[in-house]
Amino acid sequence: MSLFSDFQPLAAIATTPNVAEKLQPLCQTSGATLWVPPVLGELENVQPYEGSLKEHVASLWHQHHAFVFGLASGAVVRLIAPLLGDKSRDPAVVVVDEKGQFTISLCGGHQGGADQLAQLIAQQIGATPVLTGASTGWGLPGVDRLGVPFGWCRGEGDWTAVSAAVARGEPVEVIQEAGSTLWQAHLPEGHPLRIQNRRAGRSPSIAEFRVQNEARIWISHAKREFSPESDFSSVQWHPRVLWIGIGCERGTSQQLMEAAIGEICQRYHLAEEAIAGMATVDCKADEVGIMELCCRRNLPLKTFPAEVLRLVDVPTPSTVVNQEMGTPSVAESAALCAADWVRDDAGTRGQGHGWRSNSPPRDVRSGDAERGKAEEDKLATYNLQLLVPKQIFKREGQSGAVTIAIAQSQQEYTGRTGQLFLVGTGPGELDQMTPAARTAVTEADAVIGYSRYLDLIISLRRPGQIVEAFPITQERQRARRAIDLAQWGLYVAVVSSGDSGIYGMAGLVFEELQAQGWDGQTPQVQVFAGITAMQAAAARVGAPLMHDFCAISLSDLLTPWEIIEKRLEAAAQADFITAIYNPRSRTRTEQIVTAQKLFLKHRHPNTPVTIVRSVYREDEQLTLTTLENMLQVPIDMLATVIIGNSSTRNYANWMLTPRGYLGFDAEASSETQD
Numbered sequence: 001m002s003l004f005s006d007f008q009p010l011a012a013i014a015t016t017p018n019v020a021e022k023l024q025p026l027c028q029t030s031g032a033t034l035w036v037p038p039v040l041g042e043l044e045n046v047q048p049y050e051g052s053l054k055e056h057v058a059s060l061w062h063q064h065h066a067f068v069f070g071l072a073s074g075a076v077v078r079l080i081a082p083l084l085g086d087k088s089r090d091p092a093v094v095v096v097d098e099k100g101q102f103t104i105s106l107c108g109g110h111q112g113g114a115d116q117l118a119q120l121i122a123q124q125i126g127a128t129p130v131l132t133g134a135s136t137g138w139g140l141p142g143v144d145r146l147g148v149p150f151g152w153c154r155g156e157g158d159w160t161a162v163s164a165a166v167a168r169g170e171p172v173e174v175i176q177e178a179g180s181t182l183w184q185a186h187l188p189e190g191h192p193l194r195i196q197n198r199r200a201g202r203s204p205s206i207a208e209f210r211v212q213n214e215a216r217i218w219i220s221h222a223k224r225e226f227s228p229e230s231d232f233s234s235v236q237w238h239p240r241v242l243w244i245g246i247g248c249e250r251g252t253s254q255q256l257m258e259a260a261i262g263e264i265c266q267r268y269h270l271a272e273e274a275i276a277g278m279a280t281v282d283c284k285a286d287e288v289g290i291m292e293l294c295c296r297r298n299l300p301l302k303t304f305p306a307e308v309l310r311l312v313d314v315p316t317p318s319t320v321v322n323q324e325m326g327t328p329s330v331a332e333s334a335a336l337c338a339a340d341w342v343r344d345d346a347g348t349r350g351q352g353h354g355w356r357s358n359s360p361p362r363d364v365r366s367g368d369a370e371r372g373k374a375e376e377d378k379l380a381t382y383n384l385q386l387l388v389p390k391q392i393f394k395r396e397g398q399s400g401a402v403t404i405a406i407a408q409s410q411q412e413y414t415g416r417t418g419q420l421f422l423v424g425t426g427p428g429e430l431d432q433m434t435p436a437a438r439t440a441v442t443e444a445d446a447v448i449g450y451s452r453y454l455d456l457i458i459s460l461r462r463p464g465q466i467v468e469a470f471p472i473t474q475e476r477q478r479a480r481r482a483i484d485l486a487q488w489g490l491y492v493a494v495v496s497s498g499d500s501g502i503y504g505m506a507g508l509v510f511e512e513l514q515a516q517g518w519d520g521q522t523p524q525v526q527v528f529a530g531i532t533a534m535q536a537a538a539a540r541v542g543a544p545l546m547h548d549f550c551a552i553s554l555s556d557l558l559t560p561w562e563i564i565e566k567r568l569e570a571a572a573q574a575d576f577i578t579a580i581y582n583p584r585s586r587t588r589t590e591q592i593v594t595a596q597k598l599f600l601k602h603r604h605p606n607t608p609v610t611i612v613r614s615v616y617r618e619d620e621q622l623t624l625t626t627l628e629n630m631l632q633v634p635i636d637m638l639a640t641v642i643i644g645n646s647s648t649r650n651y652a653n654w655m656l657t658p659r660g661y662l663g664f665d666a667e668a669s670s671e672t673q674d
């Protein structure tokens with residue numbers, strides 16, 4: 001699973017060997033085809049193109065989501081100028097300079113995703129991204145990118161004018177009536193958006209009203225008609241919160257269903273772009289019209305057993321339907337179930353197509369005494385969320401009939417498969433982090449971690465990212481939050497210092513996933529290795545880990561001390577070089593003393609020991625000492641202690657362990673392992 005999957009199919013074009021070489025590894029990681037002129041056809045993993053480059057690019061243009069050109073930007077402008085159409089459909093175009101120092105987001109910056117692609121490539125090849133979009137200057141996501149992580153659909157409006165107003169820093173009003181407000185929590189200071197959150201009731205308020213602002217962004221399930229004469233510009237985003245409950249006579253055509261949905265949405269001022277999916281009773285799962293409709297519109301279909309639907313209180317029950325289907329309501333109750341307003345009390349969940357909502361709106365499992373009141377509240381909640389009660393739709397001259405009801409869910413359906421990136425940020429400075437790990441952080445919609453580590457990677461963030469910092473103690477909460485967001489459809493990076501799989505967050509996240517019955521695939525998980533503290537420490541003092549070694553954490557928070565002690569003893573006895581993590585905290589001071597005693601039982605008091613604190617950070621301290629004297633050096637939780645084996649030695653301020661026990665000279669005759 002490539003980090004570039006959102007940009008596929010991706011084409012790269014290079015006309016000189018230098019750039020071709022620069023782009024080769026990138027193409028391999030991203031799965032892009034690298035096109036070169038026939039003279040460079042000898043290079044590996046390239047595809048020579050025939051004829052003129054201009055014609056070649058034209059032939060690729062409509063089949064590709066993104067292009068990376070290793071060409072002068074002027075040449076690229078000439079090549080693509082005749083091909084450019086509408087910015088909502090143009091591919092992303094990124095230019096990489098001859099030396100690979102810069103990645104320029106040339107075209108399709110927002111909707112095409114070129115800004116993001118330029119940033120990802122920059123992380124991969126160690127270049128500086130050049131983004132010239134004005135909203136980037138504010139540290140804001142583009143107006144036309146805002147809802148992408150949440151699967152919102154762009155509706156009508158003057159996107160250019162509203163984007164320009166934001167770029168000029170003019171106050172732009174945002175009215176949000178539906179969908180997640182998470183994006184609001186992470187806007188830069190001093191941004192020009194004036195946000196109002198309104199949770200619309202039964203039907204959305206459609207009235208326009210006068211304001212001082214130049215431009216407005218609506219985020220709503222309602223569809224608004226903007227008058228061309230209006231003296232300010234508007235755009236609309238539609239979070240997918242509408243669940244269409246549907247019932248029909250057998251054999252009703254897809255066309256009749258489409259017509260019903262179109263007409264009802266229009267009557268109730270609802271945007272069809274805000275439709276999350278369809279819902280019905282189990283026995284209608286094979287209804288051809290419904291299946292065709294879902295397929296054509298790429299909508300999920302949730303179906304529920306009649307026994308579940310019959311438990312739902314609805315405004316318009318029908319005895320006829322009850323006799324036929326075993327539930328007094330199909331459309332209304334299926335819409336409510338799909339919108340996730342009905343769960344625990346109904347017993348079974350619908351077949352949610354992998355989608356799960358995380359926040360039940362209200363606890364409907366009240367005690368007996370409260371039952372009457374709870375039932376009433378529940379009914380009120382259902383009715384409020386049922387935006388459109390059951391409507392029967394027929395057309396003269398056409399056979400079949402369709403019944404439709406529409407419920408609004410609290411959380412939008414993203415339509416995306418979430419991803420969890422478990423990222424090791426390395427010991428400190430950014431240049432100690434792998435390009436793949438950096439790319440993952442830039443790619444993520446949300447970044448979660450301990451506040452201190454998030455500060456270290458601040459420069460990798462991109463506008464619009466959700467960044468959630470947790471205190472050091474709340475590791476499980478961090479894991480759960482990340483899983484929740486990924487299950488909802490976001491790409492989430494969970495960052496750990498060093499390596500995520502070594503006393504880091506990766507283990508916790510996998511444990512939590514397993515506890516939740518994860519199928520191993522959704523959300524998708526990728527682990528990005530990082531340089532762990534002991535490797536970083538070793539690199540700063542020489543080559544102490546050159547022979548068999550082990551790592552032992554002295555933290556007894558999750559591991560009984562007896563086990564730790566047993567391992568220390570075994571490591572000491574077996575002559576392992578031993579890296580000690582979590583050596584001493586303010587309250588846990590005795591463990592390192594015991595560790596020293598255990599090692600002194602088996603190793604010479606002069607055995608070299610290094611204590612490395614805050615390696616690769618501003619306040620780095622390296623101390624070479626001996627087993628006997630190690631406790632004279634201040635040791636705390638920011639330190640890693642490396643105890644050498646019986647042949648480790650110090651040499652001119654370096655700590656070295658020979659590759660074997662036969663001394664350095666044996667090297668020439670031994671089998672080298674490189």
Ligand code: SAH
Binds near residue numbers: 498581
């Ligand atoms: N996942 C991390 C380890 C986390 S446990 C990794 O792979 O490095 C925390 C312990 O790691 C600390 O108590 C300390 O022993 C060690 N540690 C982490 N960062 C360090 C650094 N920059 N310098 C020295 N030790 C460090």
